[in-house]
Amino acid sequence: xxxxxxxxxxxxxxxxxxxxxxxxxxxxxxxxxxxxxxxxxxxxxxxxxxxxxxxxxxxxxxxxxxxxxxxxxxxxxxxxxxxxxxxxxxxxxxxxxxxxxxxxxxxxxxxxxxxxxxxxxxxxxxxxxxxxxxxxxxxxxxxxxxxxxxxxxxxxxxxxxxxxxxxxxxxxxxxxxxxxxxxxxxxxxxxxxxxxxxxxxxxxxxxxxxxxxxxxxxxxxxxxxxxxxxxxxxxxxxxxxxxxxxxxxxxxxxxxxxxxxxxxxxxxxxxxxxxxxxxxxxxxxxxxxxxxxxxxxxxxxxxxxxxxxxxxxxxxxxxxxxxxxxxxxxxxxxxxxxxxx
Amino acid sequence: xxxxxxxxxxxxxxxxxxxxxxxxxxxxxxxxxxxxxxxxxxxxxxxxxxxxxxxxxxxxxxxxxxxxxxxxxxxxxxxxxxxxxxxxxxxxxxxxxxxxxxxxxxxxxxxxxxxxxxxxxxxxxxxxxxxxxxxxxxxxxxxxxxxxxxxxxxxxxxxxxxxxxxxxxxxxxxxxxxxxxxxxxxxxxxxxxxxxxxxxxxxxxxxxxxxxxxxxxxxxxxxxxxxxxxxxxxxxxxxxxxxxxxxxxxxxxxxxxxxxxxxxxxxxxxxxxxxxxxxxxxxxxxxxxxxxxxxxxxxxxxxxxxxxxxxxxxxxxxxxxxxxxxxxxxxxxxxxxxxxxxxxxxxxxxxxxxxxxxxxxxxxxxxxxxxxxxxxxxxxxxxx
Numbered sequence: 007x008x009x010x011x012x013x014x015x016x017x018x019x020x021x022x023x024x025x026x027x028x029x030x031x032x033x034x035x036x037x038x039x040x041x042x043x044x045x046x047x048x049x050x051x052x053x054x055x056x057x058x059x060x061x062x063x064x065x066x067x068x069x070x071x072x073x074x075x076x077x078x079x080x081x082x083x084x085x086x087x088x089x090x091x092x093x094x095x096x097x098x099x100x101x102x103x104x105x106x107x108x109x110x111x112x113x114x115x116x117x118x119x120x121x122x123x124x125x126x127x128x129x130x131x132x133x134x135x136x137x138x139x140x141x142x143x144x145x146x147x148x149x150x151x152x153x154x155x156x157x158x159x160x161x162x163x164x165x166x167x168x169x170x171x172x173x174x175x176x177x178x179x180x181x182x183x184x185x186x187x188x189x190x191x192x193x194x195x196x197x198x199x200x201x202x203x204x205x206x207x208x209x210x211x212x213x214x215x216x217x218x219x220x221x222x223x224x225x226x227x228x229x230x231x232x233x234x235x236x237x238x239x240x241x242x243x244x245x246x247x248x249x250x251x252x253x254x255x256x257x258x259x260x261x262x263x264x265x266x267x268x269x270x271x272x273x274x275x276x277x278x279x280x281x282x283x284x285x286x287x288x289x290x291x292x293x294x295x296x297x298x299x300x301x302x303x304x305x306x307x308x309x310x311x312x313x314x315x316x317x318x319x320x321x322x323x324x325x326x327x328x329x330x331x332x333x334x335x336x337x338x339x340x341x342x343x344x345x346x347x
Numbered sequence: 348x349x350x351x352x353x354x355x356x357x358x359x360x361x362x363x364x365x366x367x368x369x370x371x372x373x374x375x376x377x378x379x380x381x382x383x384x385x386x387x388x389x390x391x392x393x394x395x396x397x398x399x400x401x402x403x404x405x406x407x408x409x410x411x412x413x414x415x416x417x418x419x420x421x422x423x424x425x426x427x428x429x430x431x432x433x434x435x436x437x438x439x440x441x442x443x444x445x446x447x448x449x450x451x452x453x454x455x456x457x458x459x460x461x462x463x464x465x466x467x468x469x470x471x472x473x474x475x476x477x478x479x480x481x482x483x484x485x486x487x488x489x490x491x492x493x494x495x496x497x498x499x500x501x502x503x504x505x506x507x508x509x510x511x512x513x514x515x516x517x518x519x520x521x522x523x524x525x526x527x528x529x530x531x532x533x534x535x536x537x538x539x540x541x542x543x544x545x546x547x548x549x550x551x552x553x554x555x556x557x558x559x560x561x562x563x564x565x566x567x568x569x570x571x572x573x574x575x576x577x578x579x580x581x582x583x584x585x586x587x588x589x590x591x592x593x594x595x596x597x598x599x600x601x602x603x604x605x606x607x608x609x610x611x612x613x614x615x616x617x618x619x620x621x622x623x624x625x626x627x628x629x630x631x632x633x634x635x636x637x638x639x640x641x642x643x644x645x646x647x648x649x650x651x652x653x654x655x656x657x658x659x660x661x662x663x664x665x666x667x668x669x670x671x672x673x674x675x676x677x678x679x680x681x682x683x684x685x686x687x688x689x690x691x692x693x694x695x696x697x698x699x700x701x702x703x704x705x706x707x708x709x710x711x712x713x714x715x716x717x718x719x720x721x722x723x724x725x726x727x728x729x730x731x
Contacts, residue, residue: 256636262357
């Protein structure tokens with residue numbers, strides 16, 4: 007890991023350790039002091055500009071560099087549009103637009119988009135943390151051309167029924183003010199980028215779940231012994247560890263160069279592997295926690311709900327298995343060639 | 348908070364070129380010597396002539412020092428060669444254990460004489476080894492071995508029985524884990540030592556054991572008061588347990604833990620790539636993702652070994668994840684063929700499938716059972 011990444015990771019760790027807890031997750035209000043403090047510290051530390059080019063006032067880091075930061079944020083169960091803002095600012099920076107000094111959230115699920123002068127109307131779906139952000143970045147297609155558009159929040163927000171982890175909203179917008187709008191460069195694939203963020207977050211959440219399992223089973227006693235001494239429990243937790251380790255290793259596909267964040271093969275492999283792992287980790291971690299894990303008060307469920315949400319986004323792992331299988335078959339290579347290129 | 352790190356290691360151009368060299372060599376050698384690819388070849392397919400050819404190419408003893416006939420190449424280069432051999436189903440069983448773990452044990456713990464005597468022969472593909480760990484009453488519980496080496500005026504006298512020793516009938520040596528002190532129940536890992544035993548010595552008896560596929564690849568090896576010279580001791584007396592743990596990392600982390608039946612998958616795809624159902628394609632995508640992940644883990648461990656780290660626990664991960672993967676591979680092939688009746692398969696594909704199906708139960712036993720691997724992981728997590 008580069009030294010500058012270690013420094014950033016350390017700064018991020020301190021802020022999240024100080025400000026993020028399960029109370030915040032359960033009582034997340036835009037006007038709460040706890041949220042405002044966290045937001046202020048994150049924005050003032052410039053962490054949301056890590057991927058912004060240096061000439062635009064950012065840190066100029068690469069997508070590969072921020073993998074451990076996305077992972078850390080997920081380990082903490084950070085319930086704010088922190089990563090969404092990092093990615094939004096990155097996309098703006100790629101378009102040579104200056105970053106925003108506020109939280110931004112983003113989506114690529116849009117319908118009925120109409121642009122008139124400097125106003126945008128349409129339906130925007132599944133926007134995470136829209137209650138905590140004032141601006142929205144969208145990727146949308148108009149007349150066979152993809153655009154990236156940043157606009158001010160407004161209109162009617164509707165909280166989606168979801169897995170009860172991060173709040174997601176649908177927005178019916180009428181003539182909201184566009185801040186910037188550019189054609190999307192061909193080399194950027196927003197959907198793959200967002201999928202990869204979810205795979206990294208899933209890995210981070212699973213690491214946290216493993217930690218919770220170890221801590222819980224090392225403290226709780228039944229039949230006169232701590233749970234961790236039961237072989238069946240050890241078996242469950244070692245299986246969780248196995249899945250976590252494999253998920254982490256699958257992210258290697260993203261690390262060769264930043265283009266891999268847009269590449270179908272390197273996106274599909276961790277999407278599938280973390281999706282498979284998530285299913286197993288959710289089931290096993292709840293099993294080892296017993297009824298306690300099923301409560302709202304104990305934090306396990308926050309992370310398992312997040313995993314359920316992320317593994318079902320942008321097509322689940324089974325959908326992606328099919329895509330990957332076809333990607334290989336259509337290339338007319340033998341499997342070993344496909345794996346090595 | 349990361350519990351088990353598998354650092355990302357890139358395959359550079361040098362390694363990519365090496366892959367191509369190995370591929371070309373295998374194509375030519377298979378054709379000119381009428382070698383047929385086999386599944387699980389590192390266990391079942393021994394061809395001393397082929398091993399010698401690999402030695403001549405400089406592809407055995409890769410990481411050993413040049414002064415002992417080694418090549419002073421990296422573990423990553425060795426990894427690439429190993430993968431290509433497995434994927435091709437090459438007949439590598441004769442030299443496999445010597446090259447994978449026995450040679451490294453000798454380099455690490457052997458005397459100068461042992462190194463000079465044996466390492467050049469391993470590197471030239473002319474010296475084969477078997478593993479002397481399990482016993483009839485000591486399977487997973489390795490510390491309970493009863494084979495005893497008694498100190499004599501001239502050296503040692505070895506008595507006992509080893510079992511499940513793959514390839515012992517073809518091998519020149521076995522590294523034997525034996526007690527050199529009586530078992531202390533309070534400190535079960537003490538009083539063990541490793542010995543370099545020439546399998547041609549008087550008193551050594553090798554009895555093949557037929558496995559459930561009717562093949563004789565593993566053996567019982569009996570030591571009837573075998574006289575060993577003083578220099579048969581490998582490493583330090585009483586440090587056998589510590590030495591064997593390092594050896595197991597080499598045994599468990601390699602790509603043979605998930606590529607043993609790769610040629611079955613490859614042949615299936617070649618035969619039916621245009622006949623697979625949507626369900627079959629979906630299963631294929633899953634197996635691709637899992638296979639590529641395992642490769643990254645194993646490649647990362649090769650780098651850790653190269654960097655003199657101790658990836659014992661990571662090796663247990665690869666071993667166990669590999670076991671799960673290979674078992675799943677059979678089921679995946681069945682899913683991939685959901686619209687292709689068995690009767691339509693070529694006879695060679697059927698044969699590979701049948702062999703793999705029959706051999707798979709051994710995967711999660713050899714080199715340490717799944718239960719032992721999970722125990723190692725649990726211990727590392729502080730649960731034991």
